[in-house]
Amino acid sequence: MPAFEYEALDARGRKSKGLITADSEYAARRELRSREMAPLALRSAEGRKMSAQADDGASLMERLRAQDLSGRELMLVTRQMSSLIGAGMPIAETLGLLAEQGGRHHMKRVLSAVRARVSEGERLSDAMKAYPRSFPAVYRAMVAAGEQAGGLEAVLARLADYLEKEEAVKNRITGALVYPVVLSVVALGVVMLLMTFVVPKIADQFTGMGMALPLLTRIMISLSAGLLASWPFLLAGGAALVIGAMLALRQASVRTGFDGVMMRLPLLGGFLRQVEAARFARTMGILIEAGSVLPDALQAAARATGNLAFRQTVEKVKADVETGRGLSDALQASRVFPALMLFMVAAGERSGALGEMFRRSADQLEQDIDGAVSVGLNLLEPGIILVLGGVVVVIVLSILLPILQLNTLALG
Structure with missing residues (x-):
């Protein structure tokens, strides 16, 4: 199911931002109205602008932000994915949970977009191809190997260990x-x-x-x-x-x-x-x-x-x-x-x-x-x-x- 980034006014007139999953832009707007929120702007989680009502200044600031995961963020996401998938949680739900708990705004956007692709039937490694700066080619190759062998949890755990060692040496x-x-x-x-x-x-x-x-x-x-x-x-x-x-x-x-x-x-x-x-x-x-x-x-x-x-x-x-x-x-x-x-x-x-x-x-x-x-x-x-x-x-x-x-x- 696609994910959308929204800006809306709540019942008290306060502006809020967040992510919502829906079948279409129309469904996303209807869901927001059901929550007593007036949508101001709606964009896909992959960053394509879906409404001309967005504030130009805010859009410029969004474009200036880094859109890829840092090495530390990728390490943390990989470790958490390994733990959650190992506990039996489906991949799409795992990505959704990590997106909700994500720290910076672009981290939520990337994870929500990957989750949307996985929910539509794509493999995790294929869904990550849309964000090559967040998920390097070798990272995706390792994930693909784990998917093919049925050992995604173990591969993610090894990947997390590898990224932790690199981060420790760098620091x-x-x-x-x-x-x-x-x-x-x-x-x-x-x-x-x-x-x-x-x-x-x-x-x-x-x-x-x-x-x-x-x-x-x-x-x-x-x-x-x-x-x-x-x-x-x-x-x-x-x-x-x-x-x-x-x-x-x-x-x-x-x-x-x-x-x-x-x-x-x-x-x-x-x-x-x-x-x-x-x-x-x-x-x-x-x-x-x-x-x-x-x-x-x-x-x-x-x-x-x-x-x-x-x-x-x-x-x-x-x-x-x-x-x-x-x-x-x-x-x-x-x-x-x-x-x-x-x-x-x-x-x-x-x-x-x-x-x-x-x-x-x-x-x-x-x-x-x-x-x-x-x-x-x-x-x-x-x-x-x-x-x-x-x-x-x-x-x-x-x-x-x-x-x-x-x-x-x-x-x-």
Whole structure:
């Protein structure tokens, strides 16, 4: 049954908003009047405007709002769906209940629209296709695999675990980066203050004395003068460079080459490959245990990554598997995946427990990633302090050297 978003006046003349399900727009209006409410505007839950009586200002505000679920909202919805479906509640009723209890307005709209499609006979994974930004392709593929295998509850539970881990890692990195970022901004502010205000005034004092300045002082004075004269051009050039890089990275060929270079960098490249391998293993484990066939699982795992170079690698593995090559051999030939995962995949192929082996390798890789993130973040803070502290020391030293030189001359 379709869902509609309404704006109406109640018996006391107060404006209210909400969602209502009905067979048609006419039926929805009749239902509102039966509740002693005068409808002002009516739109489908999918956002198509159904009445010209809507307030233009309100419509603009609705269009400016985000219409997709955030990562945290998707995680919560997935966990709740798993619990409710596992308790025996039908999918349409589950979506309706979650829509009624939803927090933000667009969350209710998305869930109500998906519920309307499910009520009309569509599968859950097909109904989610109308909102690709809320439900990514790999998410829908996992849901479809669960529907086909009759294990939707288990797939949703694994998906919720997967999303929770990703959210936890993201929050941990974000929280740990707050202090280094603030420290960097403050230190850069101090450096800019010294270079644009302190150094020029010191230079004026020493220049008027006609004394020969030390080399370091002359270099700092030249840098300060250049910075004062060209800072608008530097700012514009930096902004143009950032915008140009962003536009270039939207091109698939440029992005693929950039991702490939990043994956080949020392230290950072190994970490990026491990992150992508862990996501790949987690996705494959969920899909295979849900009953998805291997080529389809590989295709969904390729979509799960944002690294286009890694995606090409997975697609090459899929093509090799479709020609009859063993999965472990195809993965090993790519020279991208960690040895631990290759060993466990080969063991899974021999024992018939491929999904479990993918899941175990994902657990181990994620533990290694957590350790690497902890070490990297612990080293980042002192590294920033040392680098920017060294810059400040050089600037201060360039100011002190002429003063010491003057004192030496005065004493002599």
